[in-house]
Amino acid sequence: MKFNVSIPDGIKIGHAHDEYTGVTCILADGAVGGVSVRGGAPGTRETDMLAAEKSQGHVDAIVLSGGSAYGLEASCGVMQYLSERGVGFAVGDKVVPLVAQAILYDLNTPGEYHYPDKSMGYEAAKNASSYVEFGAVGAGRGATVGKILGAQSAAKSGIGGATYNFGDVFVTAIIAVNALGDVYDRKTGNILSGAKLPDGKYLNTVDALTSGALLQMLKMRSGTNTTVGCIMTNAKLDKTQVNKLAAVAHDGLALSIRPVHTDADGDTLFALAKGDKTCDMNILMTLAVEAAAQAVENAVKL
Numbered sequence: 192m193k194f195n196v197s198i199p200d201g202i203k204i205g206h207a208h209d210e211y212t213g214v215t216c217i218l219a220d221g222a223v224g225g226v227s228v229r230g231g232a233p234g235t236r237e238t239d240m241l242a243a244e245k246s247q248g249h250v251d252a253i254v255l256s257g258g259s260a261y262g263l264e265a266s267c268g269v270m271q272y273l274s275e276r277g278v279g280f281a282v283g284d285k286v287v288p289l290v291a292q293a294i295l296y297d298l299n300t301p302g303e304y305h306y307p308d309k310s311m312g313y314e315a316a317k318n319a320s321s322y323v324e325f326g327a328v329g330a331g332r333g334a335t336v337g338k339i340l341g342a343q344s345a346a347k348s349g350i351g352g353a354t355y356n357f358g359d360v361f362v363t364a365i366i367a368v369n370a371l372g373d374v375y376d377r378k379t380g381n382i383l384s385g386a387k388l389p390d391g392k393y394l395n396t397v398d399a400l401t402s403g404a405l406l407q408m409l410k411m412r413s414g415t416n417t418t419v420g421c422i423m424t425n426a427k428l429d430k431t432q433v434n435k436l437a438a439v440a441h442d443g444l445a446l447s448i449r450p451v452h453t454d455a456d457g458d459t460l461f462a463l464a465k466g467d468k469t470c471d472m473n474i475l476m477t478l479a480v481e482a483a484a485q486a487v488e489n490a491v492k493l
Contacts, residue, residue, distance in 0.1 A: 264306070336491060339396045
């Protein structure tokens with residue numbers, strides 16, 4: 192499915208997946224990158240490189256994938272794809288592609304064991320284009336939400352997107368939603384998708400947890416979830432500003448996922464800035480929050 196999202200010039204996005212899991216590759220074309228990790232159980236690669244105080248000023252690709260920690264191998268395929276094209280940090284006669292990644296847990300199929308490997312990462316990079324597909328594709332292939340009662344009571348999710356504009360400046364969110372919590376319509380307060388009881392009604396994970404009834408269930412779900420994504424803008428930002436954009440975008444997750452950032456989630460958001468537009472940071476941050484929240488809601492509407 193396609194939403195009307197805007198992507199900064201030069202940035203391309205591609206998916207690859209099998210029946211169970213997948214990879215989403217964002218070829219950043221030298222964009223300024225940042226990241227914010229909020230969940231208690233993250234799985235990441237090269238996030239330190241994106242910190243505001245680190246020397247490297249750009250990133251070549253962002254990778255989102257399933258497969259839990261095994262899925263980190265997918266970045267090696269993206270690195271190979273970029274190195275074959277001479278894209279990366281020049282060191283003598285060599286290039287080292289700068290690739291950062293975050294993973295989610297989707298190893299939920301009994302008797303099956305699949306994870307995104309190097310070849311799937313390469314394929315996702317090869318498939319990258321300015322056309323963005325959403326739904327049960329790429330990193331969202333095996334995503335589910337509302338998992339406090341286990342996989343049997345969870346709901347299918349995927350990867351969603353949304354763009355918010357201010358004049359000719361835009362902020363776009365691309366998010367794979369694989370949360371322990373339920374997904375809400377932030378405007379009505381109604382649950383859109385989440386854990387269901389045998390009668391088909393939503394459990395309401397927040398109420399169940401705050402009553403203390405399912406605290407042990409939460410502990411059993413540790414590390415088996417995670418929402419990951421990327422915020423993109425055509426505004427000209429420095430590394431400190433891009434990291435701030437990634438950080439505040441987590442407010443959007445909090446608007447549409449409840450509970451969020453639990454010890455059972457590894458929620459991670461990247462941010463990319465590539466363009467020459469100017470805009471007040473307060474406006475950009477507000478756009479990022481709304482885009483992230485809407486992308487989450489769109490991910491469960493597919």
